[in-house]
């Protein structure tokens with residue numbers, strides 16, 4: 001199978017949302033490491049020499065191992081996003097559909113953008129956002145333990161941004 005010419009946003013959204021809904025998670029913020037264990041994948045922390053996250057796939061055993069590099073002292077929120085992003089690559093079938101060791105930079109970028117969409121669906125689930133009556137972006141960012149800008153990007157992607165208010169502190173600096 002060839003890597004698509006552009007990110008399949010609707011496909012990634014659908015796969016991410018369906019996957020998340022099946023997990024029956026009811027408490028927030030989401031801990032993506034728990035999802036990795038729930039899926040019986042492996043998780044390790046190692047030095048990846050510049051790479052933030054990586055997933056090893058063994059086609060013989062069909063097993064996955066997500067590795068995160070925390071030697072660069074990246075923030076915990078960033079690590080969580082990286083893990084959710086790697087989950088995205090797995091559930092979108094990137095490792096099984098494409099020859100990931102032999103892709104162009106552009107192809108990598110396309111697959112990364114798809115994985116980012118899944119990360120958003122996992123860390124800031126659509127149904128949960130819709131059920132939350134508080135419409136303050138900072139409140140949501142705290143609830144899902146994501147950065148303010150990640151929350152904002154997510155709301156824009158969902159076409160919900162207009163319904164939410166920026167918190168006063170941020171509004172002052174616009």
Ligand SMILES: [Zn+2]
Nearest residue numbers: 085089112115
């Ligand atoms: Zn990636």
